[in-house]
Amino acid sequence: MSDAPVYIITGATHGIGRAAAIELARRGAHLGLVVRSEAKAAQTRADIQREAPGVAVDVFLADLSVLDDVRRVARQLDEHYARIDVLVNNAGLHAFTQRVTVDGLPEMVAVNYVAPWLLTDLLRDKLIASAPSRVVNVASDAHRQVRTLEPERHLRSTEDFSMAESFELYARTKLMDILFTQELARRLAGTGVTANSCCPGLNASGLGRESKVFNGLAGLFSRLGILSPARGARILVRLASDPEFKEVSGGFFSTTRRFRSLPPAPICRDAELQRRLWRATAELVGRS
Secondary structure, X not given: OOOOOEEEEEOOOOHHHHHHHHHHHHOOOEEEEEEOOHHXXXXXXXXXXXXXXXXXXXXXXXXXXXXXXXHHHHHHHHHHOOOOOEEEEOOOOOOOOOOEOOOOOEHHHHHHHHHHHHHHHHOHHHHHHOOOEEEEEEOOHHHHHOOOOOHHHHOOOOOOOOHHHHHHHHHHHHHHHHHHHHHHHHHOOOOOEEEEEEEOOOOOOOOOOOOHHXXXXXXXXXXXXXXXHHHHHHHHHHHHHOHHHOOOOOOEEEHHHOOEEOOOOHHHHOHHHXXXXXXXXXXXXXXX
16 A cells, blocks of 8 residues: 555546546545546546556546445445545536436436535545545535525425526535535534535536537637636645645635635525535435
């Protein structure tokens, strides 16, 4: 086992997750990549090792829309590593039509919010034992368009929606991520584990890959060097590794604001809503 710090990154085969993994490898990280596609994982590992020869890269396969897969990969990570220094919950999905998971959950909620909540909760003891350690959750400034959240309903709602309506539903999952991060930071106070969320800004990533229009624009921007995922990845890398963030917890940071901590939307500062969402999620996944 390498003596290098261990960084676990979900969704690392494309976009900002891949860019962050490459940069952290250059800084000497031992990477644990949680991915869905074995073929894409092999290509990503080759790309990382080409940029950072000799770096340790481990791959763990999981479909984060499936709760049992999240539980299984959490066990594998816990057993494989003596310590985990940083957990980066980056995997995300913008679905343009409703799909229901095998657990009966709306897929976008399952992948964007429930999976990182459950993975973090299952690895919490390992993170505490590894302190000082960090949790970084990828959220979005899109959360600012959401005015209401009813955790008990919105966690489970599988109503159909249109492409236009999908943007608010996506934003709501990112609101959940921020609320979760702030409650997590409060619960981890004094343990040596920090928790922060961030918005990587608009990037030519794979987030909108289900739409031919968005996918086409992302490809064009990438070829033109516009909205590079490497730009968005900088905020993940800094929160995960820079000494200046070692003791910062409960913050929301945005690439669009020069990496400054800034207040999220007022709804995010509702402590009772944070606790209510936590309780509803814990009950949903059987962790209450």
